[in-house]
Amino acid sequence: MARVVEETFKEEKGGGVRWYVMADDDTVFLPENLVEVLKKYDHNGYYYVGMNSESIISNSLFSFGMGFGGAGFALSYPLVELLVKNLDGCLKKYHGYHGSDHILQSCMADLGVSLTQERGFHQIDLHGDISGLLAAHPQAPMVSLHHLDAVEPLFPTMDRLQSLNHLMKAAKTDQSRLFQQSICYDHPKDWTFSLSWGYSLHIYEKILPPSVLQVPLQTFGEWRKGAKPAFMVNTRGLSKDPCEIPHTFYFDSVVDSRGRGNPEEVIMSYVRKLPRRLPPCLASGNQSAHDVEKILVISPVTRLETVLNRSRSVIFGIQFGFITMNQIEQMLSRFILNQDWYHNPITPNDSIGSGAVSGFDILDVDTKREEEENAVKLYKWTKQMLEPSSLGLARRMK
Structure with missing residues (x-):
């Protein structure tokens, strides 16, 4: 993931990029809510926006200060620019770390940038029926859901794909209120x-x-x-x-x-x-x-x-x-x-x-x-x- 950030930055030619958003390929994003969340922050500053895991053991194995890649995280343009300049040395320093999101968090910590937590990013390091968690979602825009293949379908009587498609009917109506x-x-x-x-x-x-x-x-x-x-x-x-x-x-x-x-x-x-x-x-x-x-x-x-x-x-x-x-x-x-x-x-x-x-x-x-x-x-x-x-x-x- 660290090299993907670098390659994406170098491919950018037209200018105007404000944020780089990284996530796994099985992460579900609500893009309108993502935009609303990032609008709160000055993209000209150094920002690392995301959320740690719902699981204490996951945070212990990696870092409580890490934005988990499954939930996704966002990096402001100036931070990526600074990160790319120092990336080779940082990767060499932390080559023994498991997980590219942990490596990136460590690199940014060395640059003096810590995680800005947004509770709408969800790693979902859980098993079973997560309806209890989603029924009491914090008062924050729902941005992402990960590991939906590791939990039961979101809706009873539906499979996982049907449940996700069903949820998107509500999301298309109003992303801002979803799960609030x-x-x-x-x-x-x-x-x-x-x-x-x-x-x-x-x-x-x-x-x-x-x-x-x-x-x-x-x-x-x-x-x-x-x-x-x-x-x-x-x-x-x-x-x-x-x-x-x-x-x-x-x-x-x-x-x-x-x-x-x-x-x-x-x-x-x-x-x-x-x-x-x-x-x-x-x-x-x-x-x-x-x-x-x-x-x-x-x-x-x-x-x-x-x-x-x-x-x-x-x-x-x-x-x-x-x-x-x-x-x-x-x-x-x-x-x-x-x-x-x-x-x-x-x-x-x-x-x-x-x-x-x-x-x-x-x-x-x-x-x-x-x-x-x-x-x-x-x-x-x-x-x-x-x-x-x-x-x-x-x-x-x-």
Whole structure:
């Protein structure tokens, strides 16, 4: 890989190159997100952008300060120019190192340049089912995925190639939101919703705070068996407690909203692929989500905006509500659940307003003629959009 960097640099004749991006040939990139990430940095400076492994043993064998080549990394033009001038001596110095990405990291360390970590680069030094990791993706653009041949297919009932092609349907709709976690609550039911946009949606039959939901469920296994501690992230164990394990819905389709009143919205459906095989949560006041089979989620067509001058990114732009088909059928949408929300590190008990994460705001449309008319429209639209067996709907009412 070191010589590839050199050869690519020497082949460049037209000028205008800002970044050199290196990766393995089985790495999946989301190019729009890659561009957005690199735009944050001055390409005239010396930058080495990437991420280390999810596996502690992998980082121990190579370097915790290394951008893993499977996940991919980016080098700014001035850094490559300086690297090429010193490459022969550096390769001779580190000829005993295993792994070209480790050699390059060592060369750049000698030049005084350390890794700038971006959490959207993923080496995936894991085995098994990585759905728990992807359902709690950090608030950073998803840039790359590696080792997809070493893990189970991303979607149940599909093989690896089908799963990747299916994921790309969501990515083509909006790369900026892919895998971004958002959280909302339905307090009357004591339900917690955790959405990984374009991938999965979890319903917990219990109110859980963001501090818990941001920790991945350990559905995956270690890269090398017996390595303890195994992971660079904290994990939640797979409990048999029905209050701690979610109902899981996977991305099913992108619904074209054109002609349905607002071409500025993207509607996605998430469906239950596998039964949870656990009894309902028995906590006081909880309701079972067992009968929910499909959920619709609406987001704007514009790219996701992030606020970077805070301790963590705050995600804006997705509107989410929930209403069961039983309510629609029995009461003609008597209740409309309306919530504009975004993910913010506050407690689930905060009240609605001022950008707070809150429960659903239930509006009694029997007392409001305009909302009642909207309810009838929603009823007719829902009957067209959902299969008869579907019992769930996520919808924002303006």
